[in-house]
Amino acid sequence: MARKLDRSPxxxxxxxxLEVVARADKxxxxxxxxxAARLPKPxxxxxxxxxxxxxxxxxxPDGRRxxxxxxxxxxxxxxxxxxxxxxxxxxxxxxxxxxIGETCNFTMLDGAQVVYxxxxxxxxxxxxxxxxxxxxxxxxxxxxxxxxxxxxxAKRERLTANLPLPRHTAKTIVDGSRFERELQQIRAQxxxxxxxEYFAGLVCVAVPVREAAGRTCAALAxxxxxxxxxxxxxxxxxxxxxxxxxxxxxxxxx
Amino acid sequence: MARKLDRSPxxxxxxxxLEVVARADKxxxxxxxxxAARLPKPxxxxxxxxxxxxxxxxxxPDGRRxxxxxxxxxxxxxxxxxxxxxxxxxxxxxxxxxxIGETCNFTMLDGAQVVYxxxxxxxxxxxxxxxxxxxxxxxxxxxxxxxxxxxxxAKRERLTANLPLPRHTAKTIVDGSRFERELQQIRAQxxxxxxxEYFAGLVCVAVPVREAAGRTCAALAxxxxxxxxxxxxxxxxxxxxxxxxxxxxxxxxx
DNA sequence: GCGGATATTATCAAAAAATGGAATGAAAAG
DNA sequence: CTTTTCATTCCATTTTTTGATAATATCCGC
Numbered sequence: 001m002a003r004k005l006d007r008s009p010x011x012x013x014x015x016x017x018l019e020v021v022a023r024a025d026k027x028x029x030x031x032x033x034x035x036a037a038r039l040p041k042p043x044x045x046x047x048x049x050x051x052x053x054x055x056x057x058x059x060x061p062d063g064r065r066x067x068x069x070x071x072x073x074x075x076x077x078x079x080x081x082x083x084x085x086x087x088x089x090x091x092x093x094x095x096x097x098x099x100i101g102e103t104c105n106f107t108m109l110d111g112a113q114v115v116y117x118x119x120x121x122x123x124x125x126x127x128x129x130x131x132x133x134x135x136x137x138x139x140x141x142x143x144x145x146x147x148x149x150x151x152x153x154a155k156r157e158r159l160t161a162n163l164p165l166p167r168h169t170a171k172t173i174v175d176g177s178r179f180e181r182e183l184q185q186i187r188a189q190x191x192x193x194x195x196x197e198y199f200a201g202l203v204c205v206a207v208p209v210r211e212a213a214g215r216t217c218a219a220l221a222x223x224x225x226x227x228x229x230x231x232x233x234x235x236x237x238x239x240x241x242x243x244x245x246x247x248x249x250x251x252x253x254x
Numbered sequence: 255m256a257r258k259l260d261r262s263p264x265x266x267x268x269x270x271x272l273e274v275v276a277r278a279d280k281x282x283x284x285x286x287x288x289x290a291a292r293l294p295k296p297x298x299x300x301x302x303x304x305x306x307x308x309x310x311x312x313x314x315p316d317g318r319r320x321x322x323x324x325x326x327x328x329x330x331x332x333x334x335x336x337x338x339x340x341x342x343x344x345x346x347x348x349x350x351x352x353x354i355g356e357t358c359n360f361t362m363l364d365g366a367q368v369v370y371x372x373x374x375x376x377x378x379x380x381x382x383x384x385x386x387x388x389x390x391x392x393x394x395x396x397x398x399x400x401x402x403x404x405x406x407x408a409k410r411e412r413l414t415a416n417l418p419l420p421r422h423t424a425k426t427i428v429d430g431s432r433f434e435r436e437l438q439q440i441r442a443q444x445x446x447x448x449x450x451e452y453f454a455g456l457v458c459v460a461v462p463v464r465e466a467a468g469r470t471c472a473a474l475a476x477x478x479x480x481x482x483x484x485x486x487x488x489x490x491x492x493x494x495x496x497x498x499x500x501x502x503x504x505x506x507x508x
Numbered sequence: 509g510c511g512g513a514t515a516t517t518a519t520c521a522a523a524a525a526a527t528g529g530a531a532t533g534a535a536a537a538g
Numbered sequence: 539c540t541t542t543t544c545a546t547t548c549c550a551t552t553t554t555t556t557g558a559t560a561a562t563a564t565c566c567g568c
Contacts, residue, residue, distance in 0.1 A: 009525065010555065011301065012308050014265030022332040027339065030515065040557050045516070047265065054266050055387065061362045061371065061472035062465055062506055064515075064565085068336055070386065076333030078276040084321035108334055111341035155338040158505060162345035164352070217331055252331060263554075264526065285544060294528050299546065301526095318535095318545080409564090467566080 006038050013039065014047055018072065021057060025152075027065035077110060081133055086118050088251045093120040096244045100237050102224035103127055106248065107143040107206075108217065109151075110135065112159055114144040117218070126225055128202065136198065139165045139179060140172045142206035143219040146192035149183040150208050150216035156183075172197045191238060193231060194223070201225055205234045207241045209248045217252065220245045260292050267293065268301055272326065275311060281319035340372070342505050347374040347474075350498045354491050356478035357381055360502065361397040361460075362471065363405075364389065366413055368398045371472070380479060382456065390452065393419045393433060394426045396460035397473040400446035403437040404462050404470035410437075426451045445492060447485055448477070455479055459488045461495045463502045471506075474499045 006013060020036045021028055028036075034044045048066060051057040055071040079085070089106055096104045097120040106118040113135040121127050130136075138144035138159070148156060160183075165174045173179050186192045194204035206221035220241055222234055260267060274290045275282055282290075288298045302320060305311040309325040343360060350358045351374040360372040367389040375381055384390075392398035392413070402410060414437075419428045427433050440446045448458035460475035474495055476488060 008308075009264070009304060011264045011268035011304060015268070015308075015310065019329055019332070022329060022336055025336070041515090042517090042557060042559095043555085046555085050263060050265060054262075054269075056269065058371070060506070061463065063471060067339060068333055070340075072333055073337055073340070075273055075276060076330040078273075079322055079326050079330030080334065082276055082322050083279050084281060085327050109337070110334055111337050112345050151338075158338055158342040159345065162342065162349050162501065164345075164349065211331070215335070217335060252327065267526095283544080284546095295544090296528060296530095296546080296548095297526075303546095469565095 010047075013037075013043075014051065017044065017047055017051065018056060018068075021066060021068060022072070025155075027060045027067035029064050030066070033066065073111075077115065077133075080108065080117055085251075086132075089118055089248060090120065092244050092247045092251070093118060096120075096220075096222075096240065097122065099240055100222055102222050102229055102234075104244075105130075105143065105221045105223065106209075107147070107219045107221060109138075109147045112138060112163060114138060114141055114147065114219075122224070124228070126228070128199070128223065137166070137168075139163060140168050140194065140197040141221075142192045142194035142204040142223070143221045145182060145186055145194070146206040146208060146219050146221075147216065149186035149192065152215075168198050169196055169200045171195055171200075191241075193235075195231055196226065201227065203229075203231045203234060205231070205238065205241065207238065207245050209245045209252075211249055211252050218248065220248060264301075267291070267297075268305065271298065271301055271305065272310060272322075275320060275322060276326070281314045281321040283318050284320070287320065339505060343502060344372055344374070346498050346501050346505070347372060350374075350474075350476075350494065351376065353494055354476055356476050356483055356488075358498075359384075359397065359473075359475045359477070360463075361401070361473045361475060363392075363401045366392060366417060368392060368395055368401065368473075376478070378482070380482070382453075382477065391420070391422075393417060394422050394448065394451040396446045396448035396458040396477070397475045399436060399440055399448070400460040400462060400473050400475075401470065403440035403446065406469075422452050423450055423454045425449055425454075445495075447489075449485055450480065455481065457483075457485045457488060459485070459492065459495065461492065461499050463499045465503055465506050472502065474502060 017033060017037055020033055030045060030048060034041050037044060048057065052059060055069045057066045058069040060067055093104050093106060101122060103122045104120055105116055107114050107116055115135050116130055116132050118132050138148050148159060165179060167174050173182055192206045196203060202223060203226045204221055204223035206219045208216040209218040209220055211217045222237065222241065224234065271287060271291055274287055284299060284302060288295050291298060302311060306313060309323045311320045312323040314321055347358050347360060355376060357376045358374055359370055361368050361370055369389050370384060370386050372386050392402050402413060419433060421428050427436055446460045450457060456477060457480045458475055458477035460473045462470040463472040463474055465471050476491065476495065478488065
């Protein structure tokens with residue numbers, strides 16, 4: 001087996017290790033990292049120890065695996081919130097808002113919450129005020145339910161197992177099995193709605209943004225006071241939303 | 255102005271530079287990065303060039319500013335898509351705190367100390383303030399004694415052999431043989447308590463988190479001011495703690 | 509407990525990279 | 539055209555890193 005050594009400066013090597021761990025969908029053992037990074041064992045061991053000591057990685061409690069650390073999570077979010085990436089996506093959002101006339105949001109899963117990466121607000125003075133970076137619950141928002149529904153089964157179950165379903169409005173889904181059915185339906189129809197489940201009078205539709213591999217990595221959502229645009233009217237914009245979502249997906253690749 | 259130089263290995267320095275650029279909401283000039291990173295100018299220049307050549311950063315068209323590169327965008331995405339383990343455990347803690355009403359901690363052994371992996375605090379304003387990542391002694395905490403007690407004999411004896419037992423309160427166990435008996439009892443009863451042994455007025459109960467093979471790899475602990483919840487009342491929650499510990503254990507398997 | 513994997517620590521001399529003060533260059537500002 | 543500011547290059551020195559090898563330790567299933 002041709003063991004081609006990665007010959008790059010340590011700074012880059014270290015980053016490659018982080019990428020290896022980030023790409024994996026479970027925590028990795030040292031051996032696995034060594035193999036993926038094509039570096040000698042002692043070297044990787046030394047580097048991993050360094051990364052752990054600086055909070056970028058953490059050892060799993062099982063003592064043999066390594067996962068992303070809190071410092072990396074914070075970093076990842078900052079990267080995605082960073083304006084240089086926002087630029088392209090912001091334009092897509094703007095065009096969408098222009099067409100629909102209501103506030104549109106670009107969101108991702110962050111832990112067990114939805115985080116707003118970007119948004120463009122309706123010109124109308126009556127509107128929700130949420131800044132990029134703010135978080136909302138999973139169980140009573142269109143984005144949240146959508147992102148949860150589209151997750152691979154293992155991850156999804158890990159999250160739903162202990163997800164509290166606190167009531168926010170009369171229409172919030174607070175029953176576990178009802179929630180499961182809702183997710184199932186969302187998975188089937190490829191979009192999610194929020195029918196006044198978070199704020200009374202506020203309705204919302206979300207569609208998935210799927211990256212190359214087909215994984216849903218983010219969501220695009222429109223929301224509006226139902227007095228101005230009831231759910232039925234919002235659903236008419238599904239094709240427009242989906243088109244914008246595809247453009248978004250492309251913006252991840254470039 | 256004391257120009258404190260950042261003296262860390264290059265791998266970490268490089269990452270700090272990325273953090274600096276990610277935190278900024280506009281592209282930064284080399285001078286700005288230099289200042290924020292507290293590093294000499296040529297050093298930063300060289301490193302930035304390296305990061306640019308590897309696609310982590312890009313030069314803005316204006317030629318003087320640097321922004322996040324596409325490789326970082328992809329990385330940030332992976333990081334956020336990866337957070338489900340941490341999130342799932344956090345949810346378990348949250349549910350537990352909701353039930354008990356007092357701060358709960360998820361801890362493991364790190365060398366001869368206990369390290370906090372995660373915690374959810376009581377809503378009550380009177381509470382200990384400890385961040386995830388902080389460390390506490392083994393001999394006077396419920397988690398510490400528990401993790402020690404459940405260790406395989408060989409390892410345990412190696413640790414206890416040279417473990418100092420400094421006094422923290424009147425109730426701290428400072429006698430070696432008394433400590434041995436305590437560990438023995440903990441092993442028998444499968445949980446540990448801290449009855450004001452670390453901080454006067456603070457009591458604590460810990461149960462083991464055991465992975466598939468039955469090995470104890472982490473601990474789940476509740477703590478509270480004894481004025482609000484004396485040990486006896488905390489012990490009533492043992493079943494709840496054990497249930498949560500089992501869920502934690504399940505988060506290791508897949 | 510036993511044996512085969514895996515992980516950690518140690519060694520160490522060669523090789524590579526980082527270092528940072530100073531000098532130089534380039535570009536914007538006045 | 540001069541000044542100022544910032545970016546880039548130079549380079550001799552110092553510091554890390556490197557990675558083959560190997561000894562230990564630890565873990566796993568049996």
